[in-house]
Amino acid sequence: MTGSPKTQALEALIEAHATELKLPTVKRRFRALAQEATREQQTPVAYLAALLEAEHQERAERRERRRLIDARFPIIKRLEEFRFADNPSVPQATIAALADGSWIDDREQIVLHGESGSGKTHLAIALAVCACQQGRRVRFTTLAGLANELQEAESRRELARVVGRYARTELVCLDELGYLALPAGAAELVFQVISERNERGSLIVTTNLPFGEWTKVFPDPRLAKAVVDRITHKAHIIDTGTESWRFRHGLQQRARKRT
Numbered sequence: 001m002t003g004s005p006k007t008q009a010l011e012a013l014i015e016a017h018a019t020e021l022k023l024p025t026v027k028r029r030f031r032a033l034a035q036e037a038t039r040e041q042q043t044p045v046a047y048l049a050a051l052l053e054a055e056h057q058e059r060a061e062r063r064e065r066r067r068l069i070d071a072r073f074p075i076i077k078r079l080e081e082f083r084f085a086d087n088p089s090v091p092q093a094t095i096a097a098l099a100d101g102s103w104i105d106d107r108e109q110i111v112l113h114g115e116s117g118s119g120k121t122h123l124a125i126a127l128a129v130c131a132c133q134q135g136r137r138v139r140f141t142t143l144a145g146l147a148n149e150l151q152e153a154e155s156r157r158e159l160a161r162v163v164g165r166y167a168r169t170e171l172v173c174l175d176e177l178g179y180l181a182l183p184a185g186a187a188e189l190v191f192q193v194i195s196e197r198n199e200r201g202s203l204i205v206t207t208n209l210p211f212g213e214w215t216k217v218f219p220d221p222r223l224a225k226a227v228v229d230r231i232t233h234k235a236h237i238i239d240t241g242t243e244s245w246r247f248r249h250g251l252q253q254r255a256r257k258r259t
Contacts, residue, residue, distance in 0.1 A: 011030075011031065014026075014027070014030055015027050018030070023055055024058075025054050025055040025057075025058040025059070026051055026052075026054075026055050029051065029054055030051055033047060033050055033051050033054065034047065036050075037050070063135070064132060064133055067132040067135075067136075067137065067138065068129065068132050070137070070138075070139075071128060071132055071138040071139055071140050071173075072139065072140050072141070073125055073128070073129070073140050074125075074140070075125070076125070076129060077121075077122045077125040077126045077129065078126055078129060079095065079096075079099055079123075079126040079127070079130065081122075081126070082095075082119060082122055082123060082126060087118060087119050087240065087241060087243070089114070089118070089239060089240055089241030089243075090119060090123070090238065090240055090241070091238065094236070094238065095123060095127070095238075098110065098127055098236065099126075099127060099130045100130075101130060101131055101134045101136065103202065103236065104131060104136060104170060104171055104202045106234070107199050107200065107201065107202055107234065108202055108234045108235065108236065109202060109203045109204070109205065109231055109232070109233070109234060109235040109236070110124075110127065110202075110203070110204045110205070110235065110236045110238065111204075111205050111206075111207065111231060111232065111235050111236070111237045111238065112124055112204070112205070112206045112207070112238050112240055113206075113207055113208070113209075113210070113237065113238070113239050113240065114208065114239055114240030114241050114242065115208055115240075115241065115242045115243070116208060117243075118240035118241045118242070118243065119240050120175075120206035120207075120208075120240050121175055121176075121206055123238075123240070124140075124173050124175060124204045124206050125140065125173070127204060128140060128171060128173050128204060131170070131171045136170040136171055137168075137169050137170045137171070138169065138170065138171045138172075138173070139166065139169045139171075139172050139173070140172075140173040140175065141172070141173070141174065141175070142174075142175045142176045143174055143175070143176055143177045143179075143180070143182070143190065143217070144176065144179075144180050144182075146174065146190055146193065147182050147183065147186035147187075147189065147190055148186075149162065150162060150163070150186065150189035150190065150192075150193065151183075151185065151186055151189065154189065159189070163192055163193055163196055164196075166193045166196070166197065167193070167196040167197055167200060167201065168201075169201060170201055170202065171201065171202045171203075171204065172193075172197065172201065172202075172203050172204075173203075173204045173206075174203060174204070174205045174206070175206050176206060176207075177205055177206065177207040177209070177214075177217060178207045178208045178209035178213075178214075178216070178217055179208065180217070181216060181217055181219065182217055182218060182219075187217075187218045187219065187220065187223055188223070190218075190227075191218070191223055191226065191227055194227055194230050194231065195226075195230060198230045198233070199233075203231060205231055211228045211232070214227065214228055
């Protein structure tokens with residue numbers, strides 16, 4: 001602390017009150033902002049507004065970081081990082097419109113269909129990150145990861161709790177539908193989650209299979225049809241194409257290294 005004993009006492013009082021009221025940004029920044037307010041000859045109201053705005057902004061940033069952690073993304077991807085020029089199959093205007101999140105308010109779905117390397121997971125994560133930034137609860141999982149989680153919950157007699165948690169989440173990203181067939185019993189458990197979420201929350205699904213081939217994942221044809229019906233209801237179906245821009249980009253990088 002610096003300044004007169006009276007100033008030091010007031011600063012100590014501010015720190016104590018900020019701690020009690022759980023205002024860490026106020027505690028950390030009130031001196032610096034006070035000095036800035038003095039230099040710029042701000043009014044006391046302007047100083048107070050700046051101090052509270054700093055607290056509000058940092059709280060919002062902490063909440064966003066918490067939502068990103070809770071979503072369990074394997075890696076953070078952003079829409080501005082997606083190379084639309086490398087994949088003209090992806091409708092950039094449609095993706096930009098979906099980024100505002102209004103489709104989540106309307107309990108709609110997104111199905112990203114395309115070959116491996118065409119950008120499905122990148123787009124899914126990027127749109128889900130936008131949802132986190134809008135204050136929504138999000139959960140990312142692969143289809144295999146969800147099946148394993150549900151089977152383990154069933155063995156612990158906690159299935160209802162886990163299904164309920166997925167049902168309450170505003171947006172669930174279900175990645176890699178089509179790479180592996182679901183084991184015995186798991187298909188019904190996954191369907192239970194999808195059914196519970198029907199018209200209650202939104203889904204983003206990535207798949208490399210046409211809908212007619214989802215029986216490769218859900219062996220019972222009736223169950224596969226029911227899954228398709230629920231996921232495609234009020235869905236934005238986006239085809240990311242058949243060319244792997246990731247593979248092409250890798251070839252370009254290796255060619256540059258050789259030269």
